[in-house]
Amino acid sequence: MSKVQCPICSAAMAGSWQEYPDYPFCSARCRKIDLGRWLKQEYRVPAPAPPDDRSTPGEGEAN
């Protein structure tokens, strides 16, 4: 069994991920926060990013 944490608020998500309609976020609120971050990033970098193997920098994604 692997424990899952919300990448936004780091809340422990008990049970299975199927119980979370907003997976991988613990709630719709956290999903909105993540979406806001995305939009900010796109706003900052309007030009298409060059191909890059690395995943999104920062924000420490928990696997």
Ligand SMILES: [Zn+2]
């Ligand atoms: Zn959360």
